[in-house]
Amino acid sequence: MTGIPGLEPLTVAELLCGGPLNTARLACDVPLDRPVAEVRLLDDAAAAISCPPHTALVLTEQAARGGWAVEVTLRQAWERAAACVIAHESVVTSPIADQVATRLGVPLLAVPDDPHSAALRVAAAIARPEATRSALIARCALRLAESGENARAVLGTLNAELPGVHVALITGSGTLLAGRAAALEAWQTPDPAITVLSTPIPGPDGLELGQLIAAVTGRAKAWHTTITAVLSIALAPLTAWAATERLRTDRAPRLATALLDRLLTEETPETLVEATALGWPLDGPLVGIALLRTGPAQDLTAALTGALTAAWDLPGPLVAHGEGWVSWCRDPISWDPALNRLNAITGLAAGVAGPDRDLRRLLTQAGAAAVVARSHGPGTLVRAGELGPARLLAALPAELSGTARDVLAPVLAADTDGTLLATLTSVLDLGGSAKDAAAALGVHRNTVATRLERLRELGVDPTDPRQRLPLHLACHLVR
């Protein structure tokens, strides 16, 4: 029972993977890239002595009586460079045999049916390696089709159907999204004994979604070709999965908002996988923008998202977040044209930040810059790096605004047209100078003086050192 010369023989992995031994239990953790050139039925363990290298040794039940017979055969297999040892599962009951197999690096396969028929199946398979490989790829294709358009299910299928191979879905920069960490480890720290096969996954937009990597021990070329073929079959369901996810969020932008909130509060493998499906850039230096409406305080975020998204043509997603919208991408770009276009739809001010590796910090900084930009009116763009200490004011929590209104209650009650508050803010902003404040407000100096007198009557004195800081903060908060 010998393999065909000229064709690369099947490996133990291929016999297991949808091949003649797909019902066998692999009892040990050993490399499976050993070629199988021949099959030999053993009626007694000692007969293994005469086997040539790369033989699959099949122990009959007669030969496997006594747990030690399996161990003796494993030893013989090791000494003769045999491919593997196959025995009925009822005789591979001792965990010790598994341990010896692992120690010797010899695959021990426990089959549930008659070892004689297992031997015949193996013989038939190794006689037609190409047919067996085709059958194996066909089987994987079927299983992948059954697993549906879901990254986790696809990776689960790949890992289950490719024995001895660790498969993982990773981002371009090497974050594990689904599959086995062992694959990522092999990808990051090259080991001459392990080959890592990788295939880029195209996203629905043609941009690379991530990579599918497979770590396999050994150098059996035909087996690598088979694995690569199976990986390429898996690309279609993965791209389809990404497309489905994107369609879903395009139809319901709230889903993207919720996903971003989850991503920023607690980064779990699930959120990472979803974000990758949407093509969101997640790692590497990122630049970001936050957009806030400058008009009257009225929540139009949901209503405007559709219109803004339609006008958004920059790389990176536009996601409704907080009171406004955020976007981020990998490469620094000029934001101004996009801001101008969107500003035409509704009055917007923007804060930009980055580059930064941390998405959460990036968006917080851009948001703070946007708050400052809003105070300067529509069409303003402020860079987080240029904010200086004003960042603190921008970062004041919105919960304080109620207290601020209390502090300024007498002023707000008397201030019918907002001039008192504007004057107070301006004077405080300009270090207490009535002259500068008059210039900024475009009124006469005496008008400012009169308004300040009015404020003092209301119990508010910007020149009082004890009042100055709380008043200044309150002005910023109620604006």
Added chain:
Amino acid sequence: MTAPITRIEAEHIPTLQAGAQLLACGTGGGDWLVLSEWLRVVIERNGPLTVAQPEDLDPEGACAAVHMVGSPMLMEEQLPTGGELRLAIEALQRWTGRELTAIAPLNAAGPNALIPMIAAAELGLPLLDLDGMGRIFPLVDMTTYALGGLAPTPITLTGTAGEVILLDGPAGRLEGQLRPALLGCGGWACCASYPGTIGQFAATGIPGSVSRVLHAGRVLRREHGLAEDGFARQLGGRSLAVGQIVDVERHQTDRTWTDGSFPAGPSSVIIGESGGHGRMIRLEIHNDILLALADGGVIASVPDGICLVSGIDRQPVDVEQLQLGMRVEVLVLPAASAWRSEAGMAVAGPAAFGLAHHVPTGLPR
């Protein structure tokens, strides 16, 4: 080896017992308090017994092997009356018509190391410093005596009720008749077998076996400054591995290689080697430890004696006492050269235990 022993006195008994226990290769079955007390009583009554080298005696003098068969543990339950050995010897003498001039051990290991001493002291006869196994084998005819042409039959069995059974006939039929007779006696019996001459015993026996029991006991008990180093070497063997028991498997007889021709059921003990290569050591036990594998490779097998001593105090450990987690040292005590011949291997080698087709040739010597 130290000088041959010439006399056995009461003070030697604990040492002899320890040595006999080690040489039993884990199958001694208890500590045979009854036997050592029996020997003590007889020596105190009749005086020390003489251990003789066969060449110092008349080679034509009649001699027989005196021993017990059956379970030494049952002897603790069904106590001997003290007359069984004399009765067995006298019955054999009547049947053969020859009066014994010396006693020979069947196997100077386990309880059968002490039994011929009791008989020799009881009858005032010299005990030959030899034996027929050099260890314990499960069957009466697995001896170098038989290998050399001496027949085990006629054999007499005596039980505690005073019954005497004599079996005579071809050696090949003996075991089949012996076992039911033994059951009839209550599980153990005293025996006199292999009637022959001192010359025949000298020609076929393993010399120095009785002295070896005492020497092994002295090494174990660290008497005379022994056993400070090279423990296994001083016992004439070598250490195979030290480790911890990680598994004990009891096999169903119908799922193993055995054909049921041996008295006990088979089992396996797995030892995880500490230090060294961290190998998995598997001991296959069927009455005796028959085979030792390290990662599936044979490192020792019958007819060599494979025995276990405690990894803590180096005292012999019975296979019945083995428990998970126990620290043990595996020793191999090479078999007598008589067992190395082709005929010897056929009787006591792996083939005799049903291992022939499984154990690769080229066993370590």
